[in-house]
Amino acid sequence: IDRLTDMKLLAGLTSSLPAEQIVHHILADGSYRKHVDRLRERVDRARHRSLRKLEAMGCYSEHEPLAGTFAWVDCGMDSEILARRAAQDGLLLAPGVLFSPRQSPSRMLRIPVSLADQAHSWTLLETLLVQQRARR
Numbered sequence: 001i002d003r004l005t006d007m008k009l010l011a012g013l014t015s016s017l018p019a020e021q022i023v024h025h026i027l028a029d030g031s032y033r034k035h036v037d038r039l040r041e042r043v044d045r046a047r048h049r050s051l052r053k054l055e056a057m058g059c060y061s062e063h064e065p066l067a068g069t070f071a072w073v074d075c076g077m078d079s080e081i082l083a084r085r086a087a088q089d090g091l092l093l094a095p096g097v098l099f100s101p102r103q104s105p106s107r108m109l110r111i112p113v114s115l116a117d118q119a120h121s122w123t124l125l126e127t128l129l130v131q132q133r134a135r136r
Contacts, residue, residue, distance in 0.1 A: 043069055046116035054111065057126050058133075070094075071111045077132050079109040085128050091121050 026032040050071050051061060059073040075082055079095035086093050096106025115121045 040067075043067075043113065047071060047113040049116045050111060050113045053116075053122055057129050059109070059129070069113055071113055073109055073111060074107050075109045075129065076107060077129075077136065078105050079107060080105065082109065082128055082132055085132070086125065089124055089128075091124050093125075 044067070047065065047068070051064060051073075054061070054071060054073050059075045061071060061073045065071060079093075080097045083093040083095040094110035096108030096110075097103050099108075099110070100106060
């Protein structure tokens with residue numbers, strides 16, 4: 001019993017019986033599944049709103065994502081320049097160059113859909129897009 005107890009503690013990384021009972025309960029009664037379903041619906045709605053806002057700003061997704069927490073869009077310009085300017089104002093975006101094995105310039109931009117309800121972020125992004133397009 002002592003050896004089994006030691007193995008259990010080492011394998012479980014100090015999980016306690018109450019913690020295991022809670023996990024068992026939320027998995028068995030379906031509350032975790034309900035939570036995940038509600039969360040998925042919220043993310044789906046946020047992604048849809050984000051994509052519509054991006055389209056209105058002239059940024060398009062070649063393949064609209066069906067799931068996930070990011071939108072991958074063509075912003076029509078070097079996304080690294082746009083992301084650097086956004087970062088100066090506290091808006092962190094991921095330019096396509098970060099996802100290129102050759103670190104090639106890219107028009108692609110990864111936007112977190114968590115921005116969906118952050119009006120300030122959308123206003124800033126739209127302003128930066130207009131400014132960058134005017135410079136070209």
